[in-house]
Amino acid sequence: MAFDENVKTEFKVIGQRVSRPDGIDKVTGKALYGADLSAPGMLIGRVLRSPHAHARIKKIDTSASEAMKGVKAVVVNSDLAEPEDDFFRDVKDNCLARDKALYDGHAVAAVAATSRSIARAAIRAIKVEYEELPSVTDVDEAMKPDAPVVQEGRADETVPAGSGPNVTTYLEFGHGDLEAGFAKADKIIERSFKTAATHQGYIEPHACLASMGADGRGDLWCCTQGQYNVRTICAEVCGIEATQLRVTASEIGGGFGGKTTCFIEPVALALSRKSGKPVKIVMSREEVFRATGPTVSSSSDVKVGMTKDGRITAASAKLRYQGGAFPCGTVEFGAQSAFAAYDLEAVRSYGWNTLTNRPKEAAYRAPGAPMAIYAVESVVDELCQELGLDPLDVRLKNAAKKGTLASYGPTFNDIGLVATLEAAKAHPHYAAPLGENQGRGLSCGFWFNFGGNTCVSLNVNHDGTVGVVEGNPDIGGSRASISMMAAEELDIPYEKVRTVITDTNSLGFNDVTDGSRVTFAVGLATIEAARAAKREMCKRAAQIWGIDAEAVVWEDGAAKPSGPNAGDHPPMTLAEIAADMDSTGGPIAGHHEVNADGAGVSFGVHLVDTEVDPETGATKILRYTVFQDAGKAIHPDYVEGQMQGGAVQGIGWALNEEYIYGEDGRLQNPMFLDYRVPVASDLPAIDTVILEIPNPGHPYGVRGVGETSIVPPLAAISNAVSRAADVRMSELPMSPPRVLKAMSER
Amino acid sequence: MKYVKPESLHAASVLLSEEPGTTRILAGGTDVLVQLRSEVVEPDLIVDLKHLEGFGDITSEDGGFRIGAGVPSAEMYEHKALHAAWPGVIEGAELIGSTQIQGRCTMVGNLCNGSPAGDSVPGMVAAGAVVRVHGPDGERDVPVEEIPTGPGKTSLAKGEFITSIFLPARPERSGDAYLRFIPRTEMDIAVSSAAANLELDTDGTVTSARVAVGAVAPTVRLVEEAGTALVGSKLDDTAIANMMAAVEAACSPIDDKRGTVEFRTKTAGVLAKRAAHIAYERAGGSK
Amino acid sequence: MKNFHINTTVNGDEAEFICEPDETLLDVLRNRLGMTGSKEGCGTGDCGACSVILNDRLVCSCLVLAAEAEGGKVDTIEGMADGDKLHPLQKVFIEKAALQCGVCTPGILVAAKALLEKNPDPSETEIRYWLAGNLCRCTGYDKIIKAVQDAAAEMRSA
Known part of the structure; x- marks a missing residue:
């Protein structure tokens, strides 16, 4: 039997907005979270x-x-x-x-x-x-040669001699001749930026x-x-x-x-x-803030040169990240993603990780990328403003596309950046009028997306239903999307599939639910497991019909004879084959184990309108639109949910969220009262535009969608505030005292 | 820790007087329980008073209103006559915490918590509210601004507690308003705040003005000079500028995680200006 | 610590429990009555995940001493559906993908129900301010607000 090798484009289940299987438990209070189980x-x-x-x-x-x-x-x-x-x-x-x-x-x-x-x-x-x-919590202070030493001997082999005692890793890479590139520029802007550490802020301790x-x-x-x-x-x-x-x-x-x-x-x-x-x-909430991983805080210098007509001639970024009291590698992701949206002839990134007396950094949605891209996209926007250029046109002019040599090494395959920028440009939001004290900002965003180790088992039950067993916790509706892919592949109704997440002793190893990998990698493994089950079911039908297994195909949820010598047999549905499976060879199941590759990078563009109160420095988000390439959107509601959720986390990061340390090195705001995540009344509707540029690395074209959306808001909002307040902002969060001070000094 | 619901004001006073350890009075509990949970305070005795007679009532008195110490903000908000008479006081009380907090928190608790940033306090001070204090020596009435003496401190003696707040009768052509600055739109402690309470004559000239500011000094502060600057005016630019200058001069805030000295001082003036304009409009003034 | 013996009504049924004086209503619901639908996200009234209705008022159960509930009436997420019939809010939250991780969902549903009982036709702004004390970190609130609007419309036309 044959299966098409190309990315599938016609779907029955994929793309529908079905109800999630864990919905009832979660709306009735039955779902059991970490603190909900007790033992005698x-x-x-x-x-x-x-x-x-x-x-x-x-x-x-x-x-x-x-x-x-x-x-x-x-x-x-x-x-x-x-x-x-x-x-x-x-x-x-x-x-x-x-x-x-x-x-x-x-x-x-x-x-x-x-x-x-x-x-x-x-x-x-x-x-x-x-x-x-003595203690140190600030990234720049921690990198000084005479800084208090957090841990001795933690520098790895990359750290050049003479670096401060807390630097643990150093990196640099890029391509082209920077000096020659900057020489070709009509305008060069170099600016320094700082971003505060933010916490993931999950509601469940x-x-x-x-x-x-x-x-x-x-x-x-x-x-x-x-x-x-x-x-x-x-x-x-x-x-x-x-x-x-x-x-x-x-x-x-x-x-x-x-x-x-x-x-x-x-x-x-x-x-x-x-x-x-x-x-x-x-844990108490206070313990969560004081002792679990926030993201890194950063300090950076970005330099970009541009011609009068908006072509970037050269760009460089120096990124300094602190990841708390233990070594981390986060600056590498920052350095790699900094210029990912651009097709550049000359580009170089430098990165340092340093120790401080802060809790150990943990991953936070696209770890390392938001702060790097914030700095780059701020400088690009300032250049556009200085040169009188349209910021979307400039990004289109320099956009990375298929065949672009990325600054971090690879050459891009099919990517959706240009389509995403064009969608933003065509959207009514981009042309809407602005009032007094209002400004519009935009930024590109990028995330690599990962695949990784994945193991899925798919079992056909006697009554024609199907159970999928997977090993990745469902953080955004993945049980639904995995069930949808199984149903699509088997060509049976979504309701006939139930996906459960199992314990470590019931299935082979699975990597963590991270890197936006689950819909991609678990989906891929599920499709392969379903294909294995289909092959087995075709074999069983062939056996019943007394023909070659090669002469049976799977169509419309049933095995069908195919080819000149297959004979004339009525199709056997999955349920019919399942009902007979005891007598045709026993249980029918499929499984697939893979270290998945080909996740496919993802780009997004965010557009935001802000209004800044000139007397208080308070920023209001007036309108927000997210454009993102999702590859194939398995469940559009959940894709939109990822886009909206990431955008709002980024809004918090841009405006109010920060770890505040006192002179004594103690955290001053370990509560939701003063660690200010956005509340419902802070926000407008978050509009979304999903673009579907299929990822060639997945049978249905899926890309990860979970992380890219937190990357653009930082610069998009900073650019909008800078334009609304008529002063270039270069530090996050843009809390009202900081904005008011900048306005008074302009 | 002991939790007690005394049967009378007298019994409550005796309990509180005789307890050698730390005591807390429970009305809405929205501050006390936070202190308990964060282990900032571990009281030996908690006295729950909200079941006592009158604690849950809003009653008319001498043309004004007496509000029991156990009345949550949400009930005040729903009391149409009270809301109409003192919108500024109510909007202060209504800004404390979330909808959920509103269902429990009280103005008396907000006052006795002693925070200079308490949202309901500037409005009460501007309104000239008077609290009734019960204690071992009986009852006394005290102007609301005399209760807080510093962050977390009040002028109440051991065994004393507040049983009600009195908001006076409203003259014709009067209005009040309260505004605060917070980084978000909800759920924050005021970084600075201001309340204004104005009375006008028939042609719209201010005849009496009380301006109070919060979160810019160790206690909520009544800024008499700010009120004086508005009297005799129709809130023209000069009067407003003088009022803002008086407010800024009265500020002695701290730098902390919520705001800087400079920011608090500047925004207190801005908020006082905006509150004065709202109060003026509510009093029927037009320019 | 001397324990208290408290009598309450929870979701319409009598509920008796023993508690320590510093236990909150949330502690008792979760640890003594086995109702873990109300969640503790902060313990300080800042997140709303523990929202319940106490004597017909929406409150954070983490900010109520369990002993205060004596003689009181408590309604929790566990009492929101009528047997196997979901409340319109519950149904629409599933249909409109108004939840992701779901841990804030019980508190938001309880709070939204309280809103719609008071105001059957709230504006978007009214919904956003009413729910400002219910933190959600996954959704950006967009689909939650729309689901409350849709459920309200459904309830008005029922």
Whole structure:
């Protein structure tokens, strides 16, 4: 039998707006999230955290705590295993501090007790002797040669001699002759930018329930973007064999990259192992802000040269990122994405990662890209303004397209940037009139998208229904989109398919739900698994009909004889084949395992109108439109949802969200009250335009859509505010005091 | 921690007087529970008063209104006569927190929390509200601006608590308004705020003006010079400029995570100007 | 700590529980009555995920002491559907993709229901301000606001 090798373009199920299978549970309160499960005999775990930004831990005395009635276990760093690999050792030392508390909120010890009030008292009974050390939280301060040293000896081989003691990695790359390029420019602008650290701000705090027996077998329930990753980390950090630890992902109350690592899970397992009882740990919101990963904060210098008619002649970016108290590689993504939207003859990116006394950075939606592209798109906009050029025309003139050599190395295949820019240009929003104190801004955005390790199993049931088993937590409706792809491929109704997300012991390894990979990679594996099941069903039909399997094709959800010698048999539907499967060879299933490649990069363009109050510096978002290439949009509602959600997170980042540290290095705003995520009344409708430029790397043309949308808002809004306020803004967030000050100094 | 619902004002006063440890009075609880959860305060005794007689009532008195200490903002907002008479006071109370908070929070709690940024306080100060205090020595009436003495501090003695707020009768041609500045549109603590309460004569000239500002000094401040600057005017540019200068002169804010000294001072003047214009319009003035 | 014995009505049924004096209504709903539909996103009244109706008023259950609920009436997300019949808001939220991760959804539904009972025909601005205390980090609110409008229209024509 033959299957077409090309990207499919005609669909029955794909593109419909079906209802999600987890909908009822989520609107009735039945869905179980991290903190919603309890176990008989369960203890309450609680973590003691450092009040200091940087301090040597001279002594931890847990004796008084351990002696308390109702306290069943107390653990510190040495109660965990000692992984050989730096990565796992860092996770461990972040879960419970080793010899130094490296940031305000760094976990130092943990207890498990029979009630919340006893756990609270037990935490207070732990005596920690600290020796306070000088601290540093600002990225530029941290890179100075005389900065307080966060951790000794963490620079890798890329760091040039003479760099500051906190620099952990350095990179540079690009192509062409920068000097010659700048010489050809009619106008060159070089500007420095800063962006604050922002938090993913998921509404569900981290939570887990761990149960570990004396035999070394354990079960862990937690909210995570990847149960397999949790298993790998916990196995290393707790010294457990992978197969002995079954990890089940709860429903996840938002992650955005922030739930791709571990903070409390190894601690709960260690407490459970020591106490012999199940232990539940639920973080408070304050703990989430102080001790889980925000994104990096950045400082950058961008230089772009342009001719009078809008051709970019050369561009460079120097990016400095701090990722908290442990090494991170985020600047690489920033440097690679900075100029991705442009077809440039001369371009160079430089990047530094540095340590600070802040919580360890965690991924946040397109990690590293928003702050780099913010700086680049701000300078491009300023050049357009200075040269009197239309900012969309300039981007079209310089746009990356198929065949463009990207600044970070690859040559682009089919990409949707030009189509996206053209859609923005043709949209009524771009031509709408603006009033006094109003400005319009735009920015391109980019994200790589990932594929990765994926494993899917598809089972045909006797009644003609189909079960799909996958291993990636559903953070945006993926159970629906996976079911849709299975239904499409098998050509059966969507309602006949149910997709479940399983635990680590029930399916092979899957990478984390990140990199916008799930609809692409799990979808691809699901389609392949369905194809395997179809091949088997064709074989069964052939067997019944007594013909060659090669003479059977799958059409309209049924096996059909095909070809001159196949004979005249009525089609056998999936349900008919399934009903007979016991007598034709037993269970019918398909499975597929792949390390998926070919994810296909994604571009977006955001248009925004703002109004700035000249007396207070307050910015109002008046109108917002997102244009994005989604490849094939499997479920348009959920694609729009990703575009809208990312845009609004970016609006928060641009205007109000920031980690604020005091002189003492302590976080001053670890609450939603002063860590200001956008609320409903801050926003207008977020309009969306989906472009569908098929990704040749996926059978249905799917690209990841989840991350690109957070990239453009920073520059789009900064450009709009700069035009509305008539002063060029170069620091985020553009909080009202900052905007008012800039206006008073213009 | 003990939680008690005393049966009378007297019993409440005795309980609060006799408790040697930390006490908290529970009305709406929207500040007390936050303190509990964040473990900033761990009271030994919480006294719940909102069930006591009159605590949940809004009653007419001498042409004005007496508002029980347990009346949540949402109920004030829904009280048509009160809303019509004192829109500025109500809009202050109505800006505290979210819809959910509105269902619980009270003006008395907002006042006794002692925050200079309390949203309902400037409006009450501008209105000339008077609170009734119950304590071991009986009852006394106190002008609202005399209650807060500094961030988190009040002039109430041990065993004393507020039972109600009185908003006086409204003369003809009067109006009030309250505005605050926050970075978002909702859910923030005021970075600066201002309330204005004006009375006009028949030709629209201001005969009496009270201007109060919040979040720009250790307590909400009644700026008498700002009111004086408006009296005799129809809010012409000069009067407004003088009023704004008086407001700015009265500001002694702090730099913190929510705003700078410069920003708070400047916006307090801007808000006072805008509030004065709204109050003027509500009083029936036109220019 | 001396425990309290509290009598309430939850979703129309009598509910008795024992609680410590510093336990919140949310703690009791989740940990003692097994109703985990109300979520704790912040514990300080800033996110609205714990929204319930207490004595006919929309409140954050994290800011109510459980002991205060004595003799009171509590309505939670678990009581919103009538048996297997979803409330129009619940139905439209699914149909219009007004939820992604779903953790803020119970609080938003409870709050939206309270709005529509008070104001059957709210404007977009009224909906946005009413729900300003319900944080959602996934959706950007757009589809939530539209779903509330659609459900309101459906309820008005019913």
